[in-house]
Amino acid sequence: MSAAQNPPTENQLKSSENWYTSWFDTPYYHILYKERNYREAQVFMDNITHYLNLPENAKVLDLACGKGRHSIYLNQLGFDVLGADLSENSIAEASKNTNETLHFKVHDMREPFEEKYDAIFNLFTSFGYFENDEDNLTTLKAIKDSLSEYGFAVIDFMNVAHVLETLVPEETKTVDEIEFYIKRYLKDGHIFKEIDFEDKGQKFHFTEKVKALALPDFEQLMEEAGIYLLDIFGDYKLKKFHKTDSERLIMIFK
Known part of the structure; x- marks a missing residue:
C-alpha cells in the first residue's frame, strides 16, 4: 500500500497547463523527495539569516515554500514568516502550522506582494520553471517590488555546470513501495527529469x-530587472562560488 491514498486520475493530470502545477500538487512529488536533507537546509538558513543580520521579528517571505517545512523553521528562528506557493494542496497542508507570526497563502511568484519584506528566500532550485523565459524576468521584478527599502533577497539555485558534470542519466528509486524510474538529460537549454511509476494499477508519467541558468544568465536578468547582486556563494556553508566545483549557486541581491 503506498502513502498516496487518493491519486489523481490521468485526465486530471493532463488537464494542467504547466508541468509544475500538476506534479507539485500530487502526493507522489512529496513521496519521491521525502528523504531530502532538511538538516542541511536548516544549517543553510542559520547561516544565511546570520549573514544577512536580519532584525528581530523581521518580515520574511518563503517563496515557493511547498508544505512549509522551511517556513516553519524560519519562524522558529524568530521571524514573522509568510510561506507562498502555487500548489493548493501544499498550502493546505502547510496552513495546519499557522500561528500569529506564521502564515501561508497560494500565490504565483510572478505576481508581487502588496506587503514589503525584509528578506525573500527562493530556496532549493524553485526558479526557472516557466515555459516562457520572460516569466523569469517577471519573477525577479516581482521579488524586487516585494522587498522593503533595506530588504535582501536570496535565490538558491543549482550550479548548472556541476549538475551536468555529475548528471546520472538513469536510475530507479524505491520509496514507500513505489518504484520511480528516472531519466535526466539536457535539451533546448533546459534540464529535464522524466519520472515514470505505477501505483494501484495505474501508470503515471511526469516531467x-x-x-x-548559469551565473551570467542571472546577472543579465538582474541587470534588466534593476537588481543589485551583492554576493555569491557555492554551498550551504556559504563557501566561495566556484564555476565548476560548487554544488549550488546562491545569490544575494537587493
Whole structure:
C-alpha cells in the first residue's frame, strides 16, 4: 500500500497547463523527495539569516515554500514568516502550522506582494520553471517590488555546470513501495527529469523541466530587472562560488 491514498486520475493530470502545477500538487512529488536533507537546509538558513543580520521579528517571505517545512523553521528562528506557493494542496497542508507570526497563502511568484519584506528566500532550485523565459524576468521584478527599502533577497539555485558534470542519466528509486524510474538529460537549454511509476494499477508519467541558468544568465536578468547582486556563494556553508566545483549557486541581491 503506498502513502498516496487518493491519486489523481490521468485526465486530471493532463488537464494542467504547466508541468509544475500538476506534479507539485500530487502526493507522489512529496513521496519521491521525502528523504531530502532538511538538516542541511536548516544549517543553510542559520547561516544565511546570520549573514544577512536580519532584525528581530523581521518580515520574511518563503517563496515557493511547498508544505512549509522551511517556513516553519524560519519562524522558529524568530521571524514573522509568510510561506507562498502555487500548489493548493501544499498550502493546505502547510496552513495546519499557522500561528500569529506564521502564515501561508497560494500565490504565483510572478505576481508581487502588496506587503514589503525584509528578506525573500527562493530556496532549493524553485526558479526557472516557466515555459516562457520572460516569466523569469517577471519573477525577479516581482521579488524586487516585494522587498522593503533595506530588504535582501536570496535565490538558491543549482550550479548548472556541476549538475551536468555529475548528471546520472538513469536510475530507479524505491520509496514507500513505489518504484520511480528516472531519466535526466539536457535539451533546448533546459534540464529535464522524466519520472515514470505505477501505483494501484495505474501508470503515471511526469516531467520536471528547469531552465539551465548559469551565473551570467542571472546577472543579465538582474541587470534588466534593476537588481543589485551583492554576493555569491557555492554551498550551504556559504563557501566561495566556484564555476565548476560548487554544488549550488546562491545569490544575494537587493
